[in-house]
Amino acid sequence: MISAEAQTVLRRRGLRLEYLTVAWNVIEAVVAIGAGLAAGSIALVAFGLDSLIEVFAASVVIWEFKGDPSEERERLALRLIAVSFFVLAAYVSVEAIRDLTASSEPDSSLVGIVLSIVSLVVMPVLVLAKRRTGKQLGSATLMADATETLLCSYLSAILLGGLLLNSVVSWWWADPLAALAIAGLAVKEGVEAWHHSGTSDSRG
Numbered sequence: 667m668i669s670a671e672a673q674t675v676l677r678r679r680g681l682r683l684e685y686l687t688v689a690w691n692v693i694e695a696v697v698a699i700g701a702g703l704a705a706g707s708i709a710l711v712a713f714g715l716d717s718l719i720e721v722f723a724a725s726v727v728i729w730e731f732k733g734d735p736s737e738e739r740e741r742l743a744l745r746l747i748a749v750s751f752f753v754l755a756a757y758v759s760v761e762a763i764r765d766l767t768a769s770s771e772p773d774s775s776l777v778g779i780v781l782s783i784v785s786l787v788v789m790p791v792l793v794l795a796k797r798r799t800g801k802q803l804g805s806a807t808l809m810a811d812a813t814e815t816l817l818c819s820y821l822s823a824i825l826l827g828g829l830l831l832n833s834v835v836s837w838w839w840a841d842p843l844a845a846l847a848i849a850g851l852a853v854k855e856g857v858e859a860w861h862h863s864g865t866s867d868s869r870g
Contacts, residue, residue: 744863751856
């Protein structure tokens with residue numbers, strides 16, 4: 667059991683990490699969605715939408731940390747994060763399937779490729795910091811948000827692969843398939859977050 671003073675320090679660190687997450691993902695969302703719309707890339711737009719989901723998830727953690735710690739507050743935060751995953755998965759799946767059936771070919775996007783590479787550098791650093799802080803604090807919500815940030819790292823790799831295949835060898839179908847992979851990961855993480863919210867002692 668950590669002291670009240672140590673808890674205060676860890677909660678402040680957690681808040682700083684979440685503010686940083688919000689700032690980065692707002693930038694990431696604007697760039698990804700803009701580049702995705704310009705190139706007609708559903709995977710890139712999906713990545714930008716995931717960044718907005720990450721902003722929402724980080725905002726949920728900030729909301730929880732700024733209130734009085736309670737199991738009920740943490741349970742609600744986890745369920746909100748889970749719902750955000752499901753919303754993302756539903757939208758991305760519909761758009762990706764539509765592109766596959768219509769044989770919609772996206773243009774190559776150098777901006778998207780650079781963005782995904784930068785994200786692959788930034789996201790893992792945030793994941794490690796959040797996990798370390800969440801584990802020390804015993805915060806299931808911060809740990810769930812760390813998992814969502816880790817998902818963003820996976821999405822960056824999937825996105826990069828899809829964009830490169832489309833750009834280099836003109837495999838247009840790699841883009842919507844990458845988007846469907848993103849949707850699948852989102853569902854998996856949403857189910858896990860919801861499951862953790864239903865435990866009797868999510869803080870443990």
